[in-house]
Amino acid sequence: MINWGFPDFDDHEGVHLFTDPASGMRAVIAVHSTTLGPAAGGVRFWHYGSEERAITDALRLSRGMSFKNAMAGLELGGGKGVVLAANPGETITEDQLKAFGRVVESLGGRYVTAEDVGMSEARMKTIAGETRYVSGLPVASGAAGGDPGPYTALGIYLGVKAAAQRALGATDMRGVRVAVQGVGSVGGGLAKLLAADGAVLTLADVDEGRAQRLAGELGATAVAAEGILGVEADIVSPNALGAILTEGSIAGLQAKVVAGGANNQLATRNDGHRIHERGILYAPDYVINAGGIINVGLEYLGHGDEAEVKARIAHIPDRLTEVWNESDASGDPASEVADRIARRLIGR
Structure with a gap:
C-alpha cells in the first residue's frame, strides 16, 4: 500500500x-x-x-x-x-x-x-508520439538534447578528476587506478575518457564479454562483476544499478574515493555514515551524475544549446566541492550534506 x-x-x-x-x-x-x-x-x-x-x-x-x-x-x-x-x-x-x-x-x-x-x-x-511531455529526443548537431549518456559520462569524468585532486593530490589522472563497475553507455564513456588521460583501469560488467572487449580496446583489466568493489584501486566508480554500497561492500573497499554515476548507490542512509567513518571521499551520486538531466532538461525548457549544456556540466565539480567543504566543516557525511543542501533549494 x-x-x-x-x-x-x-x-x-x-x-x-x-x-x-x-x-x-x-x-x-x-x-x-x-x-x-x-x-x-x-x-x-x-x-x-x-x-x-x-x-x-x-x-x-x-x-x-x-x-x-x-x-x-x-x-x-x-x-x-x-x-x-x-x-x-x-x-x-x-x-x-x-x-x-x-x-x-x-x-x-x-x-x-x-x-x-x-x-x-x-x-x-x-x-x-503519445505525449508532449518527453525529452531526450534526437536533435540537430549543436542543440541541447538527444542521448543523455555521453553528457552523464562527461559530468562523472569531471567529478572523478575533482575527487582525485582532493583525496589523492592528483593534478591529472595519469597512473591513477580507477575501478569502473558497469561499462554501458555511461560507465563505458567514462572509461574511455579516463583511458585517454592515462588512468589505470579495472573494468567489470554483468555482461562479462562487454567488459572484456572494452578492456582490450583500452588496455585495461577486466574482472568479475562481483569482485569489482573490492579491488585495490585509488577510486571506485559505480556506474551500474543502485544499492550496491552496503555494510559488507563498504567494509571491503580498498579505495580512497567512491565517485560514480549509479543512482541510489547507498543501500541505506547509514551507509553514507559508514563511508564517512572510513575516511573515504564520497561523491554523492545525484550531484556527480547530473550531466544527462542537464542536457535533456535544457532541451525541454528550451534554454541554450550544446555549448550551454557543457558549460553547466563544467560546474559539477564546483557543487561537489561545496558539499565536501561543508562536510569537512560540519563533520557530517557528504551524503547527508548533499541532501541538506538540496532540501534547502526545494524548500523542504
Missing part, C-alpha cells in the same frame, strides 16, 4: 500506478516535487521481481531527481517512471511504449519523461 508510512515515501506529491491490459504494460510514476518546475526524470524498463521493489525504486529515484535537478540549478522538480518487465531480459514492446506515453500525457505535464535503463532514443520517439 502506498501511504505516508511507506519507507521511501518522503512526502511525495503523488505516486501513480498504471495498467494497460491490452499491451500488458504496468508502470509506476512517482512525483516527488514540483516546487521548482515540472517533475522531470527518466523512465526505466526493468524486471523487479515484485511490485513493492518497483515502487520502492520509483520512490527513491524520484526523490533523487528532485535533489539532482535542484543541485544542477534547473527549473525542474523531480519524478521517475518505471515500467515493469514480466521476465528478466524482456524487451519492451511498441504497444507498451505507446501506453506509457498515454499515461504520461494523462498527468498533464506534472511529469516529464526521458531515457533511462532499458530505453533508447528510438523508444523515446515512440513515447513522444
Whole structure:
C-alpha cells in the first residue's frame, strides 16, 4: 500500500500506478516535487521481481531527481517512471511504449519523461508520439538534447578528476587506478575518457564479454562483476544499478574515493555514515551524475544549446566541492550534506 508510512515515501506529491491490459504494460510514476518546475526524470524498463521493489525504486529515484535537478540549478522538480518487465531480459514492446506515453500525457505535464535503463532514443520517439511531455529526443548537431549518456559520462569524468585532486593530490589522472563497475553507455564513456588521460583501469560488467572487449580496446583489466568493489584501486566508480554500497561492500573497499554515476548507490542512509567513518571521499551520486538531466532538461525548457549544456556540466565539480567543504566543516557525511543542501533549494 502506498501511504505516508511507506519507507521511501518522503512526502511525495503523488505516486501513480498504471495498467494497460491490452499491451500488458504496468508502470509506476512517482512525483516527488514540483516546487521548482515540472517533475522531470527518466523512465526505466526493468524486471523487479515484485511490485513493492518497483515502487520502492520509483520512490527513491524520484526523490533523487528532485535533489539532482535542484543541485544542477534547473527549473525542474523531480519524478521517475518505471515500467515493469514480466521476465528478466524482456524487451519492451511498441504497444507498451505507446501506453506509457498515454499515461504520461494523462498527468498533464506534472511529469516529464526521458531515457533511462532499458530505453533508447528510438523508444523515446515512440513515447513522444503519445505525449508532449518527453525529452531526450534526437536533435540537430549543436542543440541541447538527444542521448543523455555521453553528457552523464562527461559530468562523472569531471567529478572523478575533482575527487582525485582532493583525496589523492592528483593534478591529472595519469597512473591513477580507477575501478569502473558497469561499462554501458555511461560507465563505458567514462572509461574511455579516463583511458585517454592515462588512468589505470579495472573494468567489470554483468555482461562479462562487454567488459572484456572494452578492456582490450583500452588496455585495461577486466574482472568479475562481483569482485569489482573490492579491488585495490585509488577510486571506485559505480556506474551500474543502485544499492550496491552496503555494510559488507563498504567494509571491503580498498579505495580512497567512491565517485560514480549509479543512482541510489547507498543501500541505506547509514551507509553514507559508514563511508564517512572510513575516511573515504564520497561523491554523492545525484550531484556527480547530473550531466544527462542537464542536457535533456535544457532541451525541454528550451534554454541554450550544446555549448550551454557543457558549460553547466563544467560546474559539477564546483557543487561537489561545496558539499565536501561543508562536510569537512560540519563533520557530517557528504551524503547527508548533499541532501541538506538540496532540501534547502526545494524548500523542504
